[in-house]
Amino acid sequence: MGTWQLVLVGLVMLLGLYGVVIPGVPGPPIVWAGTLWWSMTERSATAWAVLAGATGVLLLAQAVVWLLPPRRIKVAGVTRRAFLVAGSAGIAGFFVVPLLGAALGFMAGLYGVERRRLGGHGEAWASMRNVMRALGTSVLVSLFACLLVVGAWVGTVVGVSGG
Numbered sequence: 001m002g003t004w005q006l007v008l009v010g011l012v013m014l015l016g017l018y019g020v021v022i023p024g025v026p027g028p029p030i031v032w033a034g035t036l037w038w039s040m041t042e043r044s045a046t047a048w049a050v051l052a053g054a055t056g057v058l059l060l061a062q063a064v065v066w067l068l069p070p071r072r073i074k075v076a077g078v079t080r081r082a083f084l085v086a087g088s089a090g091i092a093g094f095f096v097v098p099l100l101g102a103a104l105g106f107m108a109g110l111y112g113v114e115r116r117r118l119g120g121h122g123e124a125w126a127s128m129r130n131v132m133r134a135l136g137t138s139v140l141v142s143l144f145a146c147l148l149v150v151g152a153w154v155g156t157v158v159g160v161s162g163g
Contacts, residue, residue, distance in 0.1 A: 006038075009038045010034075010154075012033065012034035013149075013150045015030055016030030016033075016034060016146060017146055018084075018091075019031075020142045020146055021086065021088075021139060022083065022084060022087070027143075028062065031054070031149050031150060032054055032149070034153075035051050035054045035149060035153060038157075047156070050152050050156050053149075053152060054149040054152065058145055058146070060145070061141050061142055061144070061145030061146075064141050065141055079113075081113065082110060082113040082114065082131070085109045085112070085113045086106045086109035086113065087139070088109065089106060089108055089110075089112075090103070090109065091105070091143075092105055093105020093106065102140065102143055102144055102147055103144075106136070106140060107136075110136075111124055111128045114127040114128050114131075
C-alpha cells in the first residue's frame with residue numbers, strides 16, 4: 001500500500017474518531033470501514049487479524065453502549081461545540097497519556113468549555129457531571145474502542161514499514 005493511500009486511510013479513521021463525538025456521524029462504522037479498506041488492500045495475515053480484532057472490539061463496544069441506561073442529551077445541556085472540544089481533547093489525551101488520557105482529556109475539555117460558558121467553577125463542575133451522566137459513558141466507550149482500533153492499525157503500519 002502506497003504512502004498516499006495510507007494517509008487517506010488515516011484521514012478516514014480520524015474522521016471516524018471525530019464522528020464518535022459529533023452527533024449524527026457514525027464514528028465506529030467509519031473507523032471500521034477504514035480498517036476494512038486497509039486490510040482489503042494490504043491482504044496480509046496481519047491485516048486480516050487487525051480487521052478481525054477491530055470488528056470484535058467495535059461490536060463489543062456497541063453492545064456495551066446499548067446496555068447502558070439511556071439519558072436525555074438536551075436535559076444535560078450539551079452543545080455541539082462542547083462535544084467537539086471535549087472529543088478533541090479526549091483524542092489528544094489518548095496520545096499524551098495512553099489509555100487513561102482519553103477519559104481525562106474528554107473531561108478536561110468539557111470542563112473548560114463549560115467553565116467559559118457558565119463563568120464559574122461550581123456551575124461548570126455541576127454541568128460537567130450532568131453531561132458525563134447523560135452521555136459521557138457511552139461516548140467514552142465508543143471513543144476508547146475506536147482509539148484501540150486506530151492504535152492497532154497505526155502500530156501495525158509502523159511495525160510493518162519500520163521493520
